[in-house]
Amino acid sequence: MKAAYFEAHGPLDVIQVGDLPAPVLGPGDVRIQVKAAALNHLDLFVRDGWPGLKVPLPHVGGTDLAGVVVEVAPDVRSVRVGDEVLVNPGLNFEAGPDGHQRIPADVSIVGETRWGGLAEQCVVPATHVLPKPHDMSWETAAALPLASITAMQMVKRKARVKRGDRVLIVGAGGGVAIMALQIAKASGAWICATTGGADKVLKVKALGADVVIDYKASSDWSKEAFLASGKKGFDAIIDSTGTATFSKSVRLLGLGGKLVTCGATTGGLSEVDVKAIFWRQLSILGSTMGIPQDLKDAIKMWEAGQLRAVIDSTWSLDQVRDAMAKMERSEQFGKLVIKP
Numbered sequence: 001m002k003a004a005y006f007e008a009h010g011p012l013d014v015i016q017v018g019d020l021p022a023p024v025l026g027p028g029d030v031r032i033q034v035k036a037a038a039l040n041h042l043d044l045f046v047r048d049g050w051p052g053l054k055v056p057l058p059h060v061g062g063t064d065l066a067g068v069v070v071e072v073a074p075d076v077r078s079v080r081v082g083d084e085v086l087v088n089p090g091l092n093f094e095a096g097p098d099g100h101q102r103i104p105a106d107v108s109i110v111g112e113t114r115w116g117g118l119a120e121q122c123v124v125p126a127t128h129v130l131p132k133p134h135d136m137s138w139e140t141a142a143a144l145p146l147a148s149i150t151a152m153q154m155v156k157r158k159a160r161v162k163r164g165d166r167v168l169i170v171g172a173g174g175g176v177a178i179m180a181l182q183i184a185k186a187s188g189a190w191i192c193a194t195t196g197g198a199d200k201v202l203k204v205k206a207l208g209a210d211v212v213i214d215y216k217a218s219s220d221w222s223k224e225a226f227l228a229s230g231k232k233g234f235d236a237i238i239d240s241t242g243t244a245t246f247s248k249s250v251r252l253l254g255l256g257g258k259l260v261t262c263g264a265t266t267g268g269l270s271e272v273d274v275k276a277i278f279w280r281q282l283s284i285l286g287s288t289m290g291i292p293q294d295l296k297d298a299i300k301m302w303e304a305g306q307l308r309a310v311i312d313s314t315w316s317l318d319q320v321r322d323a324m325a326k327m328e329r330s331e332q333f334g335k336l337v338i339k340p
């Protein structure tokens with residue numbers, strides 16, 4: 001099968017496009033002919049590698065994908081050849097009895113711990129495919145899962161955003177942030193968002209943000225955000241940018257405010273004033289992936305017209321490197337979709 005893959009970790013030019021043997025179908029698995037895949041920042045991190053990451057090489061990335069089932073293992077009953085499906089890439093993120101995620105010790109994610117969707121075919125467990133709604137495009141079906149699952153947990157179960165909350169979305173042009181903005185808006189929150197560039201400001205406003213700050217044009221985006229909050233600070237902040245924004249985001253929390261992070265796009269280190277955390281009784285909450293119900297809820301919101309998968313652009317498998325380069329420069333607004 002044709003695939004975009006790497007044989008060693010590193011920057012963009014480790015990505016090759018060529019033929020690899022198709023992945024083997026194990027018990028409980030289904031084989032999907034990939035119609036569309038979508039990039040996530042995770043695909044860049046896995047390609048770069050990090051200390052302790054053990055990925056058998058060559059590796060095919062691509063956490064998000066959708067396609068047509070072309071083969072099912074003999075023990076699979078829930079999925080049939082010909083089914084049009086999208087994939088929940090979080091393979092070991094389940095809900096506990098309280099409805100919250102049971103935090104797994106090790107993650108198992110399509111495109112990270114097994115080959116992903118940047119190929120003509122992908123093999124995943126039948127338990128993690130969902131029927132694609134008939135009127136949902138392949139592009140949307142690929143763009144929705146990881147970002148929406150992650151954002152659902154951040155907004156609903158970690159920040160517990162409710163009607164009237166003041167919410168700040170940092171870097172609102174990113175895949176997860178776009179979903180978080182829409183989910184918080186649908187919960188009735190008042191939204192302030194930051195994004196980089198005048199074009200993106202218009203797009204973030206169109207998604208329903210009440211105030212949008214261009215962090216590239218502003219001399220002090222955090223001061224602007226503080227003023228926009230009526231000098232009260234925010235009840236909830238969704239910020240996965242890391243070093244570039246984290247300490248300012250903590251300062252922007254109002255009394256009892258919650259900052260939820262799932263990422264460190266610009267680096268993992270940040271200086272935080274501990275005194276602010278206890279005096280103002282702040283919560284700094286980490287979040288990773290979500291639970292299977294989150295994707296079902298995201299699909300319901302999409303069907304109700306409350307959640308859009310914003311597609312920046314669509315690329316061929318041969319153009320994966322160019323698409324990754326665009327994501328590395330944060331030039332995209334929304335998802336970069338790959339059509340193998």
Ligand SMILES: NC(=O)c1ccc[n+]([C@@H]2O[C@H](COP(=O)([O-])OP(=O)(O)OC[C@H]3O[C@@H](n4cnc5c(N)ncnc54)[C@H](OP(=O)(O)O)[C@@H]3O)[C@@H](O)[C@H]2O)c1
Pocket residue numbers: 039040041042045146147150170171172173174175176177194195196197200215240241244245262263264265266287288289327330332333334
């Ligand atoms: N733990 C998990 O389960 C999980 C799941 C998904 C993602 N993540 C992590 O979350 C992060 C976002 O993922 P993603 O796939 O949504 O990435 P993405 O689509 O590449 O979005 C990243 C966004 O970060 C913003 N950004 C970059 N530099 C910035 C700066 N200096 N100030 C403010 N904003 C800045 C940009 O926003 P603008 O476009 O608005 O400028 C950019 O679009 C990544 O670190 C990823 O690894 C974690």
